[in-house]
Amino acid sequence: MTDFTLADLETIVAARATSEDSGSYTASLVAKGIGHVAKKLGEEATETVIAAVSQDDERLTSEAADLLYHLLVALRVRHVPLSAVMAELGRRTAQTGIAEKAGRPHDPGRVSD
Template identity: 85%
Template sequence: MIGFTLADLETIVAARAASKDSGSYTASLAAKGIGHVAKKLGEEAVETVIAAVSQDDERLTSEAADLLYHLMVALQLRHVPLAAVMDELQRRTAQTGIAEKAGRPPELGQANG
């Protein structure tokens, strides 16, 4: 059983992002703003993909943790609670993934498919 949850991480990130602790990486990220955090999130996503296709499970685990952490910081800075993300995931499970994706509005500049 897992003792540590994303909800736990959300609580820690919120507290550290609001702090003025110069030794806190989370506080330093928050001070740099959402643009910087979004860039870091993208970098971590790429590193996770690379680990998934060409590195060992330990590296993938580490990169996945980095990705989740930076996502939680981005959500915190945008004031999007983890519960909203979980609610969206729950809503999506009410139908097949193909049907859910087909029901999404098309994104600008992207073809469907």
């Protein structure tokens, strides 16, 4: 088991996002802007879904890691700290999932689950 956390990854992403190292993938993503980062995040989400339903656990683990990484890059570009996401998750756990979801404002563009 590892002690590595999403907060650790957030710190690494923050450091690399401003790196002038031409070999930094994170810096190159950030430099291309939120549109590019969001596209990559969507691609990783799709790959994670495919791995979840039709591939082995090792592949799902790998794709989930890619998804979390790209999510943290997107949060960094938008200046949304991981702590804000964690606070929102904490707020949501104060009630049942069904009640919490029912209390959200309706988003007509959102695909329901």
